[in-house]
Amino acid sequence: MADLSAFTRFARTYQAGEIIFSEYEPGDSFYLIQSGKVRIAKIVGDIEKTIDVLQPPEIFGEMAILEGTPRSATAVAVDTVRVLEFNRANFEVLMMGNPQIALRLLKLFTKRIYDQKRRFMILTLEDPQARVADVFLMLDETQAAATAGAEQDGEKREFKVTIEDVAHWGGMGASEVQTILGHFANQRRVELYPDRVVVRNISDFSRFVNSRRKK
């Protein structure tokens, strides 16, 4: 790991359970984990969902680079956590001396740009049914990337998502998503479980979404 001893003045320590930043809070700093684990969580509907658990030398809160945008999730210390806290003013100093960290941030950005573009593609669909279907296509692409090379079970796909998750991604109300999923279930295109949704034929969804996308 890079030598960060010159940056001790940016060091912060958090105790287990302590919030580093809260969802919706305006943010202007991002963090580099030096020790301990950080849980990234989001309140969706009535439950707090853990999106990720991060550890050294990962970076979080990097969207703070976008001025004035509220945090999209909450960061909580899992155990005693030591981080370096940076903002736009001092981050160049850090990056210049630590190309490895700069590279990691660069990769994070490429991923964020892709995620956000994909999200935008979902939101531009006018047909709400197509939006819901496209959320599953997006999730499938993400899963495929994570399990590259692994055997896929034909056209059937399983997603660990709830109605609220789908509503969040589709920029829709939960009740509308519920109605649409119920409709898909009646058409035998999906199977619904409390903690997951099974899409019976992912190519069918893909054809459906493409037919609704304006050329």
Place this chain on the structure above:
Amino acid sequence: MPKAANYRANSVIYFQGDVISDKIYILQSGQVVVNYTDIETGKDLREVIQTGEFFGVKSALGKYPREENAVVVSDAQVLIFTVPEFEQFVSANTRIILKMLRVFSNQLRRIHKQIENLMEKSEALSPEIGLFRTGEYYLKNRMYSQAKYVFSRYLTYYPAGKLADAASKNLETSESCMVKFGDGKGPSPSVAGPPAGTLSAHPGAGAAPAKPADTLRPQAGQALSDTAKEYYNAVSLFSQEKYKEALGEFKRIVEANQDPEYVVKAAFDMGRSVFMLGQFDAAIAHFTRMVQTYPKHPDLADILYYLGQSYAKKGDVERAKGFFRKILTMEKDEDNSTFLRAKKALRGLEEAQNG
């Protein structure tokens, strides 16, 4: 070591959609353009690559398909890097990374803005209300130290906010519960909501008298009613082919008779469950009653379809045909799935009779 390569004019270095995107290029001489479709306007855009400039960086680092075509305009020489080679090269030239970080963060800012514009049309939560609700969640779940943090942040950012009074009450509650019971312990604390009416500015939200527990549901139609949740659970069971359990749930919704919209839906689904269980006489009785009770049911064609299928299963071909024909006369839309299913079922019965 990066490899040098020569490309002829009009050749393509990579295509949009190429899945194998593990190379990064730097233009040394000649002319290369990348063209791509703007996701917002759908217009084809074109960008000239400068000599000495990298291209293909994002898809290679992010491991996703190429998003543009890289086309050679006049004979060009390029250097090709693998990702590790690229990383090694830029690590020794941090200024390059910083420059790319600036370019990428500008792109990120732009797409973020575009998404915000779209979300405004749908249902995004304002950061102020969102922050308050986050604190409320923690307090309700007796996570006092988290609640304390969030409410005190709320008061820092919105000292004169419309929820400031409620936030300071909740902050006090969090602090006293923390001292009295300790994190995660004690009885469910009473959570101060916003003053009546502050959050129901959304059109339509004021229509229904808000129950205290619902005051923090700022968007009309966003929250799921209990009946809606029960109905969804029942549909879930049906989709898992657990027809017996589904039937029980649908029946409960019909009998509770809470929300007319779901009662009607559940009544229809009760019939479908009975049909799937192979109880065709019961299905016929149920759907016949439904036609009488709801002569204008939105799924009338589907009801008739199930009636037809139930008779067909019982071997009463003439009656079955009658129902399918009825659907064909009442459905105007010939691409409607019920129309198509009825047509297919009718043809099937006729062929069986003739053959």
